[in-house]
Structure formats: C-alpha cells, structure tokens
Amino acid sequence: MKHLEGKVALVTGATRGIGRGIAIGLCEAGATVYITGRSLNNSSSDGVSGSLSETKSAVEEVGGVCIPVQVDHSDDEQVRLLFDRIQDEQNGQLDLLVNNAYSGVQAIKDAHGQPFWDSEPSLWDASNNVGLRSHYVASVFAARMMTKRNSGLICTISSWGGMSYIFDTAYGVGKAACDRLAANMAVELKPHNVTSVSIWPGIVGTELFSSFASEMNQTNATENNFSFLSDRYNWETPLFTGRAIAALACDPNVIQHTGRVQIVAELAKKYNLVDENGDRPASLRSLRFVLPAALPVLRKYSWLIPDIKLPWSLLLLNALGSPKI
Numbered sequence: 001m002k003h004l005e006g007k008v009a010l011v012t013g014a015t016r017g018i019g020r021g022i023a024i025g026l027c028e029a030g031a032t033v034y035i036t037g038r039s040l041n042n043s044s045s046d047g048v049s050g051s052l053s054e055t056k057s058a059v060e061e062v063g064g065v066c067i068p069v070q071v072d073h074s075d076d077e078q079v080r081l082l083f084d085r086i087q088d089e090q091n092g093q094l095d096l097l098v099n100n101a102y103s104g105v106q107a108i109k110d111a112h113g114q115p116f117w118d119s120e121p122s123l124w125d126a127s128n129n130v131g132l133r134s135h136y137v138a139s140v141f142a143a144r145m146m147t148k149r150n151s152g153l154i155c156t157i158s159s160w161g162g163m164s165y166i167f168d169t170a171y172g173v174g175k176a177a178c179d180r181l182a183a184n185m186a187v188e189l190k191p192h193n194v195t196s197v198s199i200w201p202g203i204v205g206t207e208l209f210s211s212f213a214s215e216m217n218q219t220n221a222t223e224n225n226f227s228f229l230s231d232r233y234n235w236e237t238p239l240f241t242g243r244a245i246a247a248l249a250c251d252p253n254v255i256q257h258t259g260r261v262q263i264v265a266e267l268a269k270k271y272n273l274v275d276e277n278g279d280r281p282a283s284l285r286s287l288r289f290v291l292p293a294a295l296p297v298l299r300k301y302s303w304l305i306p307d308i309k310l311p312w313s314l315l316l317l318n319a320l321g322s323p324k325i
Helices: 017-028 052-061 076-089 105-111 122-149 169-192 207-216 238-250 264-271 287-294 296-304 312-317
Strands: 008-011 032-037 065-070 096-099 152-157 194-200 261-263
Touching: 008 017, 008 076, 017 032, 017 052, 017 065, 017 096, 017 238, 032 052, 032 076, 052 065, 065 076, 076 122, 096 122, 096 238, 105 122, 122 152, 122 169, 122 194, 152 169, 152 238, 169 194, 194 238, 238 264, 261 264, 287 296
Parallel strands: 008 032, 008 096, 032 065, 096 152, 152 194, 194 261
Antiparallel strands: none
C-alpha cells in the first residue's frame, strides 16, 4: 500500500547501492523522492556503473515518482541550492531526509590490510568528508524546513562499524560519529516533533561491496573469521533498507525511536517486511546469524536456530570493541 503518498523525501547518494535501494523502497510506499549524486547520466567509478538516471528508471519500474538532482555533497553551496529547490517546488514540505552519500569505498579498498599510519592521512577525508560532514550539512538545511512544520524524520545511514572495528580506523570513527550525530540532533529536534535516528543495515550486497568481498575471497581473511563474506551468508539487498525506512516513516509513533540506533533486520521483523527475494535476513546480533557465522556447518540449517537478539551488554563484554569506561 502507498502509505507514504503525499510525502516528500530526499535520499542523498542514490546513484547506486543502498541509496538506490532506499529510493526504490520509499517510492514503493508512494513518496515523492528527490535523489542526489554526482553522475546524472551513465557513468562508472571504482569499476562500477551508476547514475541518477538509472535510479530514476528503476524507481519508475515500481510506479514511483523520482526527481534526480545532480549534487556534489562536498560543495556546501550545491547542497544549499538543492534544499532551496525543494523548498520552492514542495512549498516548504520535506518529510524525510536519508543521509546516505558516501565516497570512501574505494579508499577503504585501497587501504585494506594496512594500519592507519601506513595509509595517507587523506583516508580520513575520503571516509568522513562526503559521509559524516555531508550528513551534518544536509541535516542543517533539512532541520530548518522540518522544524517550521513541526514534523519530519532524519535517517543517518551508519553501520556496525560504529561499535566494533571494521575495515579501518577512519571508517569506524566516522560511523561512531554518525551515531552520535543522530543522537545529539535528536535532543535538539525532539521539542519540534522531528525524529532523528541512526540506521544500521546488515551486510548489504551492493555493487561495490560485492566486488570488495570477491577480492577479500582471495586473501586469508575469508578463510578464517570472515568466510561469511565470501559465502554471502545472510546478505541483504539495498531494497531491504529502503523498505525498513519506509515502514519507520509510516509509524505514527516514530518519535519514540528518536536518538536511537535502528537495525534494519530488526525493523523488518517488527513491521513484518521481507527482502527483495522474499527472505528476511537476521540481525547481526541474532543467534540466527552469530552461530552460523562462527560455525559454517550450521548455515544450511540457520532457520532452525531461534531468532533471539543478544543483549548489548553481552556484546560489549565480548565480541565488540566499543570504548570502555
């Protein structure tokens, strides 16, 4: 059903990957969705094609309304003009912002396996300029529109890397900061009935991450603790995140979630959603994922394992490396 009909959304970084999946998911639900990216027409970077026109075509296949706007999110003036355009075209209405733009994947791939001191300091900017900083800038302009209407939802795409070491130091610090950004914005936005949450997808089979996993398959990394990457075990599609955000945006009590991390697989379970292929991947803190990830022989029988969430306290004591007090 078109539960978001009449709503206006903006998804940044939607030329491919999770951004494209989110745009499709929101359009499935009936929203009018603005999408941004650096490439308007067919292009290729990092060896993977992607453009706003391709996303627009994918959205139209599900009967959605999509408005592509070419924006480089490292340029604050281009971002300001984007929001001015939405303000003018939608009479000040913006119901949902999804902060997704990110340009650090290739840098992460290039630095894979190196300690931070052997990488160039520019790795930080590649991970956190169009990423953390651009999320803050977009949120500033979105909040100016949303607070005037006393309504809105800001979703900042983060990851489990904000809680545990994944990929490299710059990546993890950036994701932890995204979570803090969402939480701190929530404090100031709540009196205006605007919700701010951090979204944690699971292992998403984007074009770039699939390529990354294939390369990792040639190393020892996937022969030991990370074989679930090469096996593509419990992977999600980008559309799964889109459907989860659409369901969250439809929730009349969404403000109750403000300031908190929202795990895509757990939202899917709560709202009875399925992925593109009809499956429902487990949360990365569910026994249904944790046990087969550690014991590959169980992967064929994962459906027999209870979908029970491990408590945060146990994760912090054991597997994850969040800062200790």
